[in-house]
Every structure is written in C-alpha cells, then in structure tokens.
Amino acid sequence: MLPPTHEPTGYSCPFCGIQQGFVDEWNSPSDVVAVTNRAFARIAPKWWPGNPGGALVMPRTHVENIYALAPLDGSAVWDLVQRVAVGIRAAYGCEGTSIRQHNEPAGDQEVWHLHVHVFPRYEGDRLYERHAEAEWVSPDARAAYALKLRRSLGLPVTFDD
Structure with missing residues (x-):
C-alpha cells in the first residue's frame, strides 16, 4: 500500500512544465543539461553557499515520490544521477559529490x-550545516554552470524524443 499523496489538487508541476516549455525565473530551458528517454537533468535554481551549480535529476513521467516510482524510471534516474555526478566532478573541478x-x-x-x-562538494564546505543559507539564483547565474555540465555530459538536451 502506497502512502497518501501530498500533492495539492490542481498542482502545476514545475518539472513537468519545463519539459513542455514552461518558463519562469526558476525554470528555464537553459537549465536542462541532459535528457534521456525516461529521465532528465537540470541545474537547480536553489544553491547552497560554497556549492554552486548543483543539479536535479528526475523521471520524465510525473511521479510524486520514491514510493510510486516504476522500476524502469528508477533505473533511468539513477543511471543519469551517476552520469551527472561524474560530469559535475569533471566540469567543476570539485573534490567530490553528494546525492x-x-x-x-x-x-x-x-x-x-x-x-x-x-551537489558538487569541496573540502570544508559544510553543505549540510548551511541549509538556512541556501539562495534561489537567477537563470543567468545558472546558465554558466549548465553550459559547463552540458558540455561535460555530451548528452542530448531536448525533450523531442
């Protein structure tokens, strides 16, 4: 039995919206760094101090949480998580990653x-101690990180398939 849903009635999902071309200050096509048949990755619009350029990886199909995730979508998400972590390490020159x-x-x-x-990680960055200091960043600030990571991944970045 699945836990209850917490998604409000009539919820406008930003991650589904970005796939359909919806744009606002938190969702921009330039944020997308990789797209596969079942998953996609984007630069996150919220960053923690000392860890800029974090990414989000999600299934292309709408699913609220881990409890309802289909195995094929789960595999696709985790395959892309691994590729994004490797890409972040190469693109940003960070010392590690956290997921x-x-x-x-x-x-x-x-x-x-x-x-x-x-998340890109650096020695002494105190990521988990700085949650209250996280800030929403502009599309322009995100674009440079998206470009670096997109180049590192070498994956398609459109939702055309």
Missing part, C-alpha cells in the same frame, strides 16, 4: 515530482 532525495513533507520534499539532488 540526496526527499520524500513527503516530513522528509523535506518541497516539489511534488521525484527528484535527486547532485
């Missing part, structure tokens, strides 16, 4: 579409 995923309000989920965070 996390949240489910339900008590698990700190804020967007009702499953997504996995991939």
Whole structure:
C-alpha cells in the first residue's frame, strides 16, 4: 500500500512544465543539461553557499515520490544521477559529490515530482550545516554552470524524443 499523496489538487508541476516549455525565473530551458528517454537533468535554481551549480535529476513521467516510482524510471534516474555526478566532478573541478532525495513533507520534499539532488562538494564546505543559507539564483547565474555540465555530459538536451 502506497502512502497518501501530498500533492495539492490542481498542482502545476514545475518539472513537468519545463519539459513542455514552461518558463519562469526558476525554470528555464537553459537549465536542462541532459535528457534521456525516461529521465532528465537540470541545474537547480536553489544553491547552497560554497556549492554552486548543483543539479536535479528526475523521471520524465510525473511521479510524486520514491514510493510510486516504476522500476524502469528508477533505473533511468539513477543511471543519469551517476552520469551527472561524474560530469559535475569533471566540469567543476570539485573534490567530490553528494546525492540526496526527499520524500513527503516530513522528509523535506518541497516539489511534488521525484527528484535527486547532485551537489558538487569541496573540502570544508559544510553543505549540510548551511541549509538556512541556501539562495534561489537567477537563470543567468545558472546558465554558466549548465553550459559547463552540458558540455561535460555530451548528452542530448531536448525533450523531442
């Protein structure tokens, strides 16, 4: 039995929207760094100090959280998470990466579409101690990181297939 849904009635999913061309200050086509048949990756619009250019990887189909994720979509997401982590390491010259995923309000989920965070990590960056200092960044600030990561990944960046 699946847990209850927390997605509000009539929810306008930003991750589904970006695939359909919806643009606002938090969702820009230039944020997209890789697209596969079942998953896509984008530069995150919210960054923690000392860890700019984090990415989000999610299934292309709308699924609220890990509990309802189909195995094929899960495999596609985790395959792309690995590629994005390798790409971040190469593109940014960081010293490591961290990956996390949240489910339900008590698990700190804020967007009702499953997504996995991939963070660039640096010695002494205190990522997990600085949650309150995270900031939303502009599309222009995100674009340079998206370009670096897109080049590193060498994957398609459109939703045409």
